[in-house]
């Protein structure tokens with residue numbers, strides 16, 4: 104089981120644009136149209152399944168909010184900050 108990151112580690116390791124909210128890191132991505140956001144969610148889902156680490160995803164109009172936490176560990180781990188970077192690469 105991965106170790107929980109300290110507050111300082113989260114601040115240092117969370118990629119730009121990702122904010123810490125309690126036991127989660129969160130980012131909202133903006134898109135030119137609704138379906139571009141939906142297509143992005145598909146790519147995110149594929150990465151999540153490959154990594155077997157799954158975010159919560161909210162699809163809005165021209166925006167997608169992604170929340171990451173490590174449920175089994177009960178907080179933010181290296182897996183979360185690593186996946187945040189992988190999701191950014193899918194934009």
Ligand SMILES: C[C@H](O)[C@H](O)[C@H]1CNC2=NC(N)=NC(=O)C2=N1
Pocket residue numbers: 155156157158171172173174175176
């Ligand atoms: C049994 C447990 O749900 C699995 O090991 C995986 C699936 N995906 C997961 N995703 C996230 N975000 N946290 C987990 O602890 C997690 N666990």
